[in-house]
Amino acid sequence: MNKLTIIGNLTRDPELRSVNTVNGPVSVCDFTVAVNSRRRSGQNNQNGQQQDEATFFRCTAWRGLADVVSRYATKGTKVCVVGPISARTYTANDGTTRVSLDVTVEDFEFVSSRNDNAGNNGGYNAAPAAQPAPTAQNDGFTAVQDDDLPF
Numbered sequence: 001m002n003k004l005t006i007i008g009n010l011t012r013d014p015e016l017r018s019v020n021t022v023n024g025p026v027s028v029c030d031f032t033v034a035v036n037s038r039r040r041s042g043q044n045n046q047n048g049q050q051q052d053e054a055t056f057f058r059c060t061a062w063r064g065l066a067d068v069v070s071r072y073a074t075k076g077t078k079v080c081v082v083g084p085i086s087a088r089t090y091t092a093n094d095g096t097t098r099v100s101l102d103v104t105v106e107d108f109e110f111v112s113s114r115n116d117n118a119g120n121n122g123g124y125n126a127a128p129a130a131q132p133a134p135t136a137q138n139d140g141f142t143a144v145q146d147d148d149l150p151f
Contacts, residue, residue: 004085004103006057007111008035010077016070029066031073033057033081033103057081061105069108082107 014031034054059081061069073079083106092098 002084003082003106004057005080005082006033006035006103007078007080008033008057010034010073010075010079011056013075014070014073016066027063027066027070029061029070031059031061031069033059033079055101057085057101057103059083059103059105061108065105065108069105072110077110078112080107080109080111081105 011032011034014029016027016029018025019028020026034056036052036054038050038052081103083104086102086104088100088102089097090100
């Protein structure tokens with residue numbers, strides 16, 4: 001079984017295009033997800049300094065999923081992507097051999113809330129809701145109206 005699950009941030013706005021097939025045009029959306037990890041450097045890993053590293057995955061969504069991603073996701077949106085991964089090598093302009101990690105998106109979820117992406121509201125156009133103070137009646141939970149849900 002070849003199935004990868006990643007959680008990361010979009011590095012740029014998704015690009016939607018249409019591909020002609022025998023059954024008519026099909027939507028295709030390309031985007032890149034950066035997955036951050038933190039590692040310690042140096043020989044003694046416990047005393048070494050932490051270094052942030054990012055792994056980049058090129059993702060391709062098809063049909064209806066492509067339309068949803070292109071409509072609601074923007075640069076910086078935190079997402080969860082599930083699908084098979086493939087690696088391909090290519091020669092860059094400077095002559096070095098590089099590897100590209102490509103994911104064919106089978107499942108896609110938004111991990112960002114409406115207010116997580118500073119300034120762009122994660123692709124949603126809604127004002128933040130006021131949060132009531134915890135009381136004995138609500139035990140720290142916030143009541144949510146069905147109108148506030150994006151689905």
